[in-house]
Amino acid sequence: MLKKTLLPTILLILAYGFWVSPDFKEIAAGVSIFLFGMLFLEDGFKAFTGGVLEKLLQKTTNKTWKSLLFGVVSTSIMQSSSLVSVITISFISAGLVTLVAGIGIIFGANIGTTTGAWLVAAFGLKVKISAYAMPMLVFGIVLSFQKSKYLKGAGAVLAGLGFLFLGIHYMKEGFEAFKDSFDLASLAVAGYPGLFLFAAIGAAATVVMQSSHATLVLILTALAASQITYDNGLALAIGANVGTTITAIIGALSANVEGKRLAGAHLIFNVVTGVVAIAFISQFIWAVDVVSNSVGIADDNYTMKLAVFHTLFNLAGVLIMVPLIHRLSNFLIKSLPEKAKDLAEPLYLSEAAIEFPETVLKSLKKEVWHLFDSAFELMAHGINLHRTEILTSEDLEKTIDNDREVHEFDLDELYESKVKVLYSAIVDFISNAQAHMSSDFSEEMYRLRRAAGEIVECVKHIKHLRKNTTKYMLSDNEHIRDEYNKLRYQIAMILREIYRLRGEEDIDHAIAILEMDELKAEVQSAHADLDVRITEILRDDRITPIMATSLLNDFNYVDETSRHLLDTAQALLFSHSDLVAEAAQEVVLDEDEIEKASAA
Amino acid sequence: MKFSELVEKAEKLVGKHEKGKRIKPKKLGKLQQLLSDKKSRYEAKLAATDDPGKRQKLETRLRVVSAQLEKSRQLQAAD
Numbered sequence: 001m002l003k004k005t006l007l008p009t010i011l012l013i014l015a016y017g018f019w020v021s022p023d024f025k026e027i028a029a030g031v032s033i034f035l036f037g038m039l040f041l042e043d044g045f046k047a048f049t050g051g052v053l054e055k056l057l058q059k060t061t062n063k064t065w066k067s068l069l070f071g072v073v074s075t076s077i078m079q080s081s082s083l084v085s086v087i088t089i090s091f092i093s094a095g096l097v098t099l100v101a102g103i104g105i106i107f108g109a110n111i112g113t114t115t116g117a118w119l120v121a122a123f124g125l126k127v128k129i130s131a132y133a134m135p136m137l138v139f140g141i142v143l144s145f146q147k148s149k150y151l152k153g154a155g156a157v158l159a160g161l162g163f164l165f166l167g168i169h170y171m172k173e174g175f176e177a178f179k180d181s182f183d184l185a186s187l188a189v190a191g192y193p194g195l196f197l198f199a200a201i202g203a204a205a206t207v208v209m210q211s212s213h214a215t216l217v218l219i220l221t222a223l224a225a226s227q228i229t230y231d232n233g234l235a236l237a238i239g240a241n242v243g244t245t246i247t248a249i250i251g252a253l254s255a256n257v258e259g260k261r262l263a264g265a266h267l268i269f270n271v272v273t274g275v276v277a278i279a280f281i282s283q284f285i286w287a288v289d290v291v292s293n294s295v296g297i298a299d300d301n302y303t304m305k306l307a308v309f310h311t312l313f314n315l316a317g318v319l320i321m322v323p324l325i326h327r328l329s330n331f332l333i334k335s336l337p338e339k340a341k342d343l344a345e346p347l348y349l350s351e352a353a354i355e356f357p358e359t360v361l362k363s364l365k366k367e368v369w370h371l372f373d374s375a376f377e378l379m380a381h382g383i384n385l386h387r388t389e390i391l392t393s394e395d396l397e398k399t400i401d402n403d404r405e406v407h408e409f410d411l412d413e414l415y416e417s418k419v420k421v422l423y424s425a426i427v428d429f430i431s432n433a434q435a436h437m438s439s440d441f442s443e444e445m446y447r448l449r450r451a452a453g454e455i456v457e458c459v460k461h462i463k464h465l466r467k468n469t470t471k472y473m474l475s476d477n478e479h480i481r482d483e484y485n486k487l488r489y490q491i492a493m494i495l496r497e498i499y500r501l502r503g504e505e506d507i508d509h510a511i512a513i514l515e516m517d518e519l520k521a522e523v524q525s526a527h528a529d530l531d532v533r534i535t536e537i538l539r540d541d542r543i544t545p546i547m548a549t550s551l552l553n554d555f556n557y558v559d560e561t562s563r564h565l566l567d568t569a570q571a572l573l574f575s576h577s578d579l580v581a582e583a584a585q586e587v588v589l590d591e592d593e594i595e596k597a598s599a600a
Numbered sequence: 601m602k603f604s605e606l607v608e609k610a611e612k613l614v615g616k617h618e619k620g621k622r623i624k625p626k627k628l629g630k631l632q633q634l635l636s637d638k639k640s641r642y643e644a645k646l647a648a649t650d651d652p653g654k655r656q657k658l659e660t661r662l663r664v665v666s667a668q669l670e671k672s673r674q675l676q677a678a679d
Contacts, residue, residue: 510631511638514668518661525660580634583627587672589664597663 026174031250034167038090038251040140041160045094047153057091061101064325068318071108081113081212082247085266086164089251089259099258100329103265106248107321110241110269110314117216117237117307133169136162168247195235195278198228202239207246215240216306223302230302234281234309238274241314245270261332268328273317287312344374344418346425351432357441360433364445367426368452368572369502374418375455376495379561381407382462383469383488390492391499400485400492406470411463419459426452444574451571454564461557461564462491468550479542483533483551487558490526494519494562498569509581512573516566517589517597523562524598530555628676635669 017024061067075084088105091097097105136158143155206215219228219236228236245267252263277284288309289299297304321328348366353359380387384407389399430449437445465487472484497519501512530551538548570588575581589597642665646658 508634511634514635514665517668518664521660521664522657525656579627580630583631583672586675587631587668589667589671593667593671594664597667598660 023174026170028174030167030170030174032167033163033170034250035253037160037163037165037167038086038255039160040156040163041087041090042093042255044153044156044158044160045090045096047149047156057096057101061097061104064100064104064322067097067101067104068108068111068322071105071110072112073108074105075109075112076115081109082168082244083164084109084112085245085248085262086251087161089248089255089262090160092258092262093255099261099265099332100325102258102262103269103325103329104322106262106266107269107318107325110273111311111318113212113241113244114307114311114314117310133162133165136165192278194232195281198232198235199239199242199274199278202236202241203243204239205236206240206243212240212244215243216310219306220303223306230305231281231285233302233306234284235278237306237310238277238313241310242267242270242274257336257338261329261336264332264336265328268332269317269321272321273313276316276320277313284309284313284316344422346370346422346429349425349429354429354433354436357437360437361441361444361448364426364429364433364448365572367422367429368448368455368568371419371422371426371452371455372568372572374422375459376499378411378414378419378459379462379491379495381409382411382459382466383491384473385488385492390496396492396496397485397489400488404474406474411459411466415459415463419456423452423456447571447574451568454568458561458564458568461561465554465557465561468554472547472550477543477547479537480547480551483530483537483543484554486526486530487554490523490558491561491565494523494565498565501569501573509573509575509578510584513570513581513584513588516570516573517594520563520566520589520594521598523559523566524594527555527559528598628672632669632672632676635665635672639665639669 014028017028059066060070071084071088074087075081085106088097088102088109092099092102140155140157140159140162143151144159146152146155202215202219206212216237219233219240223230223233245263248263248266252260255263288305291297291308291312292299292301292305297308346367347370348363350363353363377387380390384405385400385403389403390396427449430445433445434442469484469488472480473488475481475484497515501515504512534543534548534551537543538545543551570585573581574585639662642658642662646655646662649655649658
């Protein structure tokens with residue numbers, strides 16, 4: 001329920017926000033373009049996986065000092081630690097660098113970003129990265145049309161960066177309206193509360209302006225106008241450092257868990273560094289004075305002193321955190337675990353059962369039924385039906401004709417997690433149990449193993465069948481649609497029969513086993529009927545030759561699936577203790593006998 | 601015929617031979633009774649319907665049950 005209403009609610013809130021505030025629209029558009037850029041960037045870097053870039057990154061980040069240096073140099077060039085952290089997140093998401101190396105880059109980026117403070121202090125300006133957005137987008141898109149995998153990748157990286165810059169630009173523009181509402185003088189408070197308050201303001205201002213450099217300019221202006229004290233200015237700089245992590249956090253939204261861990265590392269580093277800087281603010285002020293005096297910076301040159309402070313506390317942060325880099329990595333791995341795959345687990349296979357042949361067979365049969373249930377879900381959804389539609393007593397043909405809903409799911413992934421894992425457990429259990437079984441029981445065990453194998457085959461056939469079934473059940477051509485619905489019907493009908501027999505309380509195993517032969521004959525007849533119908537509708541141009549070929553191929557999958565299902569049911573409905581059922585197993589018709597019986 | 605299919609057929613034949621000796625005639629007799637009852641039910645249903653689709657299905661099922669009945673008799677005779 002919540003899942004169904006969440007998306008419409010978000011869309012409505014956004015729509016309302018766009019209606020009432022053009023600034024909000026700009027900010028939201030900025031975030032969207034930014035995330036779009038992240039996706040491009042990840043795709044682009046993936047093109048280089050296993051190539052030159054990977055080797056280069058591995059060589060330049062395989063030691064902590066190297067990754068630190070990488071962060072320092074790249075941030076000094078790009079003049080944005082946020083951008084470097086976002087690119088590093090995409091490196092990690094593409095599997096190009098490890099988490100530890102990524103953390104090293106982030107630490108380095110924090111030192112690299114101090115060069116910006118020096119630039120601001122020295123020249124009062126910064127490199128305007130948004131100016132590169134448009135050319136990058138154009139070059140990126142031109143390159144992404146090329147055939148070469150690497151050119152395409154480079155195009156995606158350029159376009160991604162272009163979108164990132166553009167997104168940041170729109171976010172800044174959107175927040176421009178809030179910029180003037182900061183009246184710092186009215187907030188001046190002495191002591192530690194003031195420090196924490198101004199650190200929070202610095203963080204908020206950086207989040208709003210999407211640039212710690214812009215916050216630095218704001219601090220310098222406020223200092224020059226004596227709106228704030230020197231201490232408060234330092235606290236603002238500390239806060240700006242923390243606020244800059246928001247870009248990485250937004251970037252991590254579209255990243256995998258490794259990317260999220262890196263954003264976490266960035267946040268932890270900047271918060272820890274900030275707390276340390278505030279806690280030891282007196283010592284830092286003393287150190288700034290010592291350094292400033294030694295390099296000839298005047299006592300009242302707050303601009304330069306702020307740059308010294310920025311460099312010193314980031315260096316201190318790196319010195320504190322580098323020895324803890326592996327612990328930080330382990331902490332993040334534990335705190336942000338990989339989402340566990342929803343793996344099916346065997347329910348009845350216990351090591352303790354292996355000693356007793358009767359228990360082995362009972363457990364095994366239950367487990368094969370369990371496998372059948374898992375496969376049933378995939379098969380039903382594979383032919384775009386709900387399990388309940390198959391299991392109820394509603395008219396199946398009508399249900400199928402009316403149900404044109406496509407079930408979106410990853411059949412390959414579910415096959416791995418729900419079918420293959422159980423099949424492997426069954427095969428493993430049988431190989432362990434074999435040594436304890438007499439030939440009488442071995443035969444039954446072999447039959448069950450084959451049944452499990454046939455269930456797996458069924459899912460594989462459904463996988464092949466799914467593409468055209470989904471395509472043609474939605475076709476405007478009623479003839480091909482009807483034929484594909486007949487294929488869906490055949491599988492659904494067999495599944496329904498099997499579950500009906502399984503659910504019978506006083507099931508007559510012998511009759512149930514032999515009834516499967518009747519269904520096999522029906523399948524055989526359906527095959528013959530289909531051949532006649534295809535020739536007819538193809539001759540009358542009611543379907544195209546391509547449709548006819550698809551139908552013939554897919555019918556073979558349905559045919560195989562049906563046989564496997566029925567053979568499996570015959571094995572599973574057999575009861576070792578029922579001697580009439582044992583006799584029925586001998587009377588089960590072979591393929592030739594079925595063919596003979598099905599012919600009119 | 602593929603080799604795997606050949607092996608499968610051979611396994612089936614060997615299996616049948618071994619198991620054929622094990623089945624008690626009494627159980628086959630019981631099975632024949634069940635099949636005869638079923639055959640009668642299908643015949644009654646066939647007589648009661650004019651729907652060509654249903655008739656075709658019932659006729660197919662009848663032929664299967666008859667073949668199974670015949671097979672069980674042969675097994676009993678061979679025993």
